[in-house]
Amino acid sequence: MKTDNPLSREFLTRYPAEAAQALESVSVEHVAAFYCELPPQLVAPVMAFMLPQNTATCFEVMPPVSVAKFLTELPVSSAARIYRLLVQEKQNEILGHLPESTRSQLRRHLAYPDESVGVLLNPKVDMLPVNISVADAIRRIERLDHAISCEIFIVDEQHHLMGSIELGKLLVESNHAYIRDIMERKTQQVSIHASAQSLSLHPGWMNRRRLPVVERDNTLLGTLDYSTLQGAMGERRPDSVHNSLEGLSSLASLYWLSMAQLMDSVLDLARSNRREKQ
Secondary structure, eight states: OOTTOHHHHHHHHHOHHHHHHHHTTSOHHHHHHHHHTSOHHHHHHHHHHSOHHHHHHHHHTSOHHHHHHHHHHSOHHHHHHHHHHSOHHHHHHHHTTSOHHHHHHHHHHTOOOTTBHHHHOBOOOOEEETTSBHHHHHHHHHTOSSOOOSEEEEEOTTOBEEEEEEHHHHHHSOTTOBHHHHSBOOOOOEETTOBTGGGTTOGGGGTOSEEEEEOTTOBEEEEEEHHHHHHHHGGGSOHHHHHHHHHHHHHHHHHHHHHHHHHHHHHHHHHHHHHHHO
């Protein structure tokens, strides 16, 4: 797409979700340059549909003054999610260019009580759109600049949590299958507004080392690691909670040891199958 092409602008305006998905397959540098040549009010709706981590990666290579303009045009919920993903240095550079009203909105949206999930969560979460094929999903994973975890969360266009899929399962599925048809729809998410104390006995810890964190409307905001929860509880845990957590930890460790061995076997099988298909 070219910025001076009327059809490109029309596409961005009328089909922001489709435009976002198309741009996610382009290099970060090209997308950032493309955005910077367009009016922020035209680009913001497209950014809101992009996966937050992809938009944040674009922001990292943009001038702070440009990022500030885009954040001002974005809905505050989207702006806050993207802003939280930026490195501290970039955040500080951007703040000076934001209007006071936008800074206040971001502060209110990112303010959570101490030891709540909102403070403890990891905002960087591996996610994939629900309506893409396995082949497209694998291409997206191959472009990532970090090692992906075993479980990938699936979201719709508005980034509501729809389900999850194990990396091993993704690798052995047909390239023509769609994520929506093969994902696990049951998830054990936790609220970003919950307290650490209330989650100490969450049944999800029996077979997961991390749980997805969602807003009240089920928007996926990040993940909560079991080790982070343990650290937050510290010495203030009652003995009953401490013993329960220790029991859960032992069971979870056994589960993940078995899962790691299983994943090694699955990945080896997947690689062999793909080599035979080539």
